[in-house]
Amino acid sequence: MDKILVHICCGVDAVWALRKIKEEFPDSQIKGFFYDPNIHPEEEYELRWIETKRVCDSLGIECIKGEYDLDNWLERVKGYENEPERGERCSICHDIRLERSAQLAKELGFNKMTTVLMMSPKKDFEVLKNIGETVARKYGIEFEAIEFRKGGGIEKMNQLSKQQQLYHQNYCGCIYGLFKQRQGLEIIPELVSFGKGRIPGSREELLFIKQIRSFAENLGLPCVEQSFEFIGWRIISSIMKLGKQPVPHTVLPYSSSIKGILRGKIVDITELEDKFIAKLNKSNTQIWQLKSNLKEVSLEKPRFLTNPVFIVGQDINLEIGKKVEFQLKTEFDPQAKSQNLIIGDVNSEQKIFFHSDTLPDGTEGVDISEVLMVISKNKEKIKDKQLAVVVLGAKTVGNIGKDVFLQEYGNRVVIQ
Ligand code: SF4
Structure with missing residues (x-):
């Protein structure tokens, strides 16, 4: 039986690619390997990890979380900081990620590897194929170059990603690519931490929601995110x-x-x-x-x-x-985004409310363990549609998530 280690960079690229691998290699053992030391900042890395895990969990595929060895990555791309996307820095970046994947595949006794990077329309298939084959050969394994995009792959990816409400990043990942993309801006919001907490609309607030969602889905509970824009x-x-x-x-x-x-x-x-x-x-x-x-x-x-x-x-x-x-x-x-998370059936008579954001100094927040404990303790009630847990976003700037929730479900709930 073939054993295939799949290098994964994010949930969106994995959501169709993993299905395609399962389809093409039905009798193989498949394992994921999330390895993204290029991602900046670390909160973004964690967000991409949690979404990757969510996708793998939904397909019953085990996924290993690689090390966030950013210093090594920065050292390796030194001298190529100003390269454009798809240039030399990107080749080194692919090299680093695929070589570590090949090494791990060998360590785990896997005979094949591939990468979902080949899913992305922004990546050069031939470059990835060459790098993949070279590093795989070095470790005595085989590289599978899979044409994920063919046969409407991109549409399927977009459809599935929408269905699963996956976080869709708007930059490739590294600090240098981000500098180029945000040229002319006085500050680059992705690289600035505006407080110690989870301010409304921040990556930290979203990560909080995604971690809860991942936990609830693993208990077999239905989850829906209600996204909204606010100032x-x-x-x-x-x-x-x-x-x-x-x-x-x-x-x-x-x-x-x-x-x-x-x-x-x-x-x-x-x-x-x-x-x-x-x-x-x-x-x-x-x-x-x-x-x-x-x-x-x-x-x-x-x-x-x-x-x-x-x-x-x-x-x-x-x-x-x-x-x-x-x-x-x-x-x-004017286009900040936040979200409410509804776990269970919103029509359930009983509801427990939390909120996801905090003040910039981290106060007025809820500890994630408190939310997870309530979900875990009440999972049967949630399944039986007696209870729903709702996590509301953007509370500290005027209870905006609550207003959005009430606008849609207002005649059915009373929020204390
Ligand atoms: S732009 Fe993307 S592929 Fe290129 S070096 Fe940065 S993270 Fe890697």
Whole structure:
């Protein structure tokens, strides 16, 4: 019996390719090998892994997760950073991934290998075939060059990927390709971590959802993702000074940028139940002083008034007449994406709600183990359609996921 090790780079490329391999080699043992040290950043690597695993699990194919040896990859492509896609850097990148796959195939006693990289319309089939055959020969195994794209392969891949709601990356994977693709942008969002948590619309938030989905599907539970777009907001940099002293602060979501430096004086302080609001002699910028220690603040409803709001803790001495100075750079993304995840039948009478995002400092979040425990404990009830677990996205910026969920299923649920 043939034993085939399949190098896998992502779930989308694997979803049809693995079926095709099963079809062409029905009596063979097939094992996946996810090996992508080229992927940047690591959260993206984890996302591609979880989606690969989801595809393999759905087909009953075991998949090994390779090492994320990024340093070695960077060392090997040194000198080729500026090459275009499909150039010399890509050949080395394929070489690294396929050679490690051939080596592992040999170690595991497999006699054949292939790669789902040949699925991608952006990759050169002949180049991959040559590299695959060369490295396989070196380890005394055979390389199967499979024409996954032929016979409507791309359409089948797109169809299946849509059906399984797979994460579809929009760049090949490495930092150098990404630099080229995002040329002209002031910042490359994929390479910047905007906080320690899972901010709405981030890769971290999506990874959280995909990990839960993978867990639930492995318990045989039906899952549906409800994707939605919203106006995303990120803080790039901020400075606040009282007198001449910098002050520890946070910024309320959806605060707009300040041009240059804003200098003013506090002219009014109003006390509310949970905070003081200080207004300035010029501009609509406000200072909120919490009646607690400094923390990030989430929004109950989306905020359409985008005047900048700086937040300080109770230890700061705010006084009328005090001079203040602000700098603020923020960014809006009109096409940020988030998603709700529904595990089980949405018509089930009982529902348990969680949310997937956190504030930038990681607070107000739910621990994934808590969600997995609830799913695991209630799996029979979920199967029997007595209970559904719903994970809502983009909560901290105004409960947007909840609104999207209610718009579609509103007459059937009450969310506490
Ligand atoms: S563009 Fe893609 S194939 Fe080329 S080096 Fe980067 S990750 Fe590898």
